[in-house]
Amino acid sequence: MTAEGGELVGGMANAGAVFRRGALVERPAPPHAPALHAWLLALRERGFDAAPIPVGRTDEGRERLTFVPGDVPLPPFPEWAMTSAALASVGSLLRRLHEAGAGVAVDTRTAWPRDLADPEGGTLLCHNDVCPENVVFRDGRAVALIDFDLAAPGRPLWDVAMTARYWVPMRNPGPAPAPYPAGLDVPARLRILADGYGLSARDRADLPAVIEQATEVCRAFVARRVADGDPVYLQALAERGGWERWDRMQNWLVDQRETFTAALLN
Template sequence: MRQPLMHLEQSGFGGAPRVVGSGPDGGVVLTWIEGWVPTDSKAWKLDLDALGTVGELLRAYHGCAQGFTPDAGYEEGPQSVAEGQIVCHGDVAPRNTVFRDGRAVAFIDWDGIFVSEPIWDLAHAVWQFGPVCADGDPLVRDWPAPPNRSERIAALVGGYRLDASQARHLADRVVDVIAGIRRSVDRKAAAGNPAFVRMRDEGVLNDLERQRQAAEQQHSPIVDAVRASTRPARPWMAAVAAAFAHCRRGASK
């Protein structure tokens, strides 16, 4: 976690905590970021404008993550950055996003970073902010009404400026992300990791399987939502490159 966060600071990205030192146990001590972090049950309060800023912040992060080559040892994904890959946040969700005045200003909880394509992070965000699940799922059980997923996904992806030609690829990745996380939870629980054993015992594997099935069922609506986005369209890797250029300009100020 330390290396990527220090790289982000040096690159001028303001949407992440800063490393300020090490704690007595050797852990990383980070700055506090003021704002509102919605729980899953409160994510319905995020309007379309707020969701658009999540996409904008994620694109800016992906731009600033370009050029960083991590040391070997990251838990998931390949151990070195291949072409088109970056160090992803790994868990972009309402519970890990700080909002101020209706705008996403930072991502927190960087413990799950790993190497993959940027679109993996975007797919995870679509899953969590849509959210992609059945009505009555734990993700939306406490919502006052079922979410308009198409509008929410279009707003988020529009903020990221994903090109419409990537719509089907993104919808495929949403399914892959949920399936991959389910396998990871199952594997870690089987290895005896207490946190993941607890998740398994609480029925998280069943929840994830239902969400994966929902992602398959909602594949076409996700594609349509991305294509219906009214934000300026731009190929997603070109968007990342543009964000990186902006990030570097910010670092030079």
């Protein structure tokens, strides 16, 4: 990418289809773009300046949003993005999003995407996909969230669980290649994320089980993409250990539940 234009890399769903045009970004518009754009603008009115601002559509129906300058971690994730300070700032940024979003009504007439949505639903619009590729950093601190395509109503704790999956990360060490640095302390990092968010004691007690639930939803999402023959997800599944890797991860989460709970509460 050049300083003012070109393809923006990162992510899987819109790979090769997102471009910077000076101060704007052009990307495929999701079917629910009108409601999502209205929500993003309402967040801005409430003082949340950590997300792109929608500014309309192209003649081809692609959406235009303001470009958010900064550094976005791409795999293999750099050491600076995996520091304790970076992780805590991700939790703090997510809390800011939720606090601003609590005052914005969610359009219940909209068919929000269910791909990664909280099965229990909720009145808050969750981002649902706060992976490293969707967080903008400056000077090692998370300052903005991008790519709200999978946002849907849910519990705030669901969004924390989804974020933990990507950022702690909530996966057991294994032989499959991973984009994360080796040696990350999962229980300690889970605590750092919860502290950064300011998670209540009750939610800390519930978080490990919600992470397990979120992992099941993510697996089902991947299974649907693979069944549809999506080449990006077929390749990622093969490179990351296949379904056996998912089995090991889900069993490991259950086995480590007490360890995670102790790290969060003690």
